Amino acid sequence: MRDGQGGWPLDDRGAAYGDGLFETVLLRDGSPLLWDEHLARLVRGCHALGIPMPAERELAAPLAEAGPGLVVLKLILTRGSGGRGYRPPASPEPRLRWQLATFVPAENRWREGVRVRHCRLRLGIQPALAGLKHLNRLENVLARSEWDDEGVAEGLLCDSDGRLVEATAMNLFWQRDGRLETPRLDRCGVAGTLREALRERLSIAEVEAGPEALIAAEAVWLGNSVQGIWPVVRLDDADGVERQRWSLAPLHRGFQAEAHRLLGYPLPDPT
């Protein structure tokens, strides 16, 4: 793990209130994947929070430090110091920090698919923050704390009205009646960059749906811009009781192939 410019001052608003944003970017040999999508989401976040967007040159500075192979760059941008309590300073001076860490993708999850479970925690509905990768992530932390079975790769989250949203750190996709679908993210959740890129290239309907949509689905996937696409082969309820299974089929591989092309990942051989 390497990082830039040390830690956070005690009065940084990121540390005090989670008043900031982050991006987690996959680099291959120092080149960022889905960089335009990451920048676009950061622009949206800065606009929503009223934080000045740094110059792309600043954001790209750590790329030169990454070196060869697969590396994950985490960029954290906060509103900086200052303000009076929650009230932001009139002229914020944002603070940018970064970390680089070597990355090894879970190829067995690409190949064999994953088991996931429903989380008990439901995401609060907050349109003002929906879609953004902001630093208020206690819901994700609590949801991820619900299980410690290494055989369960992810947990699915519904909002407080019971609608499917995402997994704790990945977006959710499924095919139902031959149609690709993904939950709408205008009330909560993080709009992943891989999800954005796939929506530009494939016909993926953004829908409102409860967990019953998954039971009816021909295939279910989780994905993000670092891990690629994991087919879901088993879904458990929040007590760990099996609700549904899927056999890996060619239809799983087509969607995965589209995503993995964007990330330079291989399409696993059929098992």
Place this chain on the structure above:
Amino acid sequence: MRDGQGGWPLDDRGAAYGDGLFETVLLRDGSPLLWDEHLARLVRGCHALGIPMPAERELAAPLAEAGPGLVVLKLILTRGSGGRGYRPPASPEPRLRWQLATFVPAENRWREGVRVRHCRLRLGIQPALAGLKHLNRLENVLARSEWDDEGVAEGLLCDSDGRLVEATAMNLFWQRDGRLETPRLDRCGVAGTLREALRERLSIAEVEAGPEALIAAEAVWLGNSVQGIWPVVRLDDADGVERQRWSLAPLHRGFQAEAHRLLGYPLPDPT
């Protein structure tokens, strides 16, 4: 401003995810006010988040540094470093930091009351975090960004179902038909320590109510453990248009007196 032990490492989970809690404690000549209530809330927060509660000795260490007069102690407790992404480490090593700042209360607000407005932002409903003073405070930051008129002291927040919850940094109280009431905080909001202490001493009903409750109220107050109690003399809507006025009356002063006794604050002379 003085602080303890420097800032936050880059990998601290407080800075990364808002994975922690804080307390803002009023000290008079080095003695904390409502200390038991602050400790009790921190215990509840630690329990809810699964963070080990520090020894009281550690939390009290900065008291010796405070010196005379009114000082605000901010304690920030995070889950520390570690874990894999959102997943918390199995054995977290919490990190405690503190700041001390001289405090001058707004005596004119005690005396003359304040003007407040409704915020547009609505709080997301999240029972798993309700009542806690955790570090995910972007909603408060966004709400406090809705106005910059110095004549408006606070903004009132409703939840996404339209029920009154609190102000951006204070709890909300009113008297209606001779009864003291305050919003329930089991779905969102911060359960202030002054509110807790007042509920132990007075009959204050926790209610579900929309903004119409304020229009019907004989008196409205805002309060917290640092500022004391501000009577509300004018309420505006989110566009700044006046909705209601209240004249300061003896009934305002009784509630204020009870709170100010707890904080060692004077009861302002009638104007």
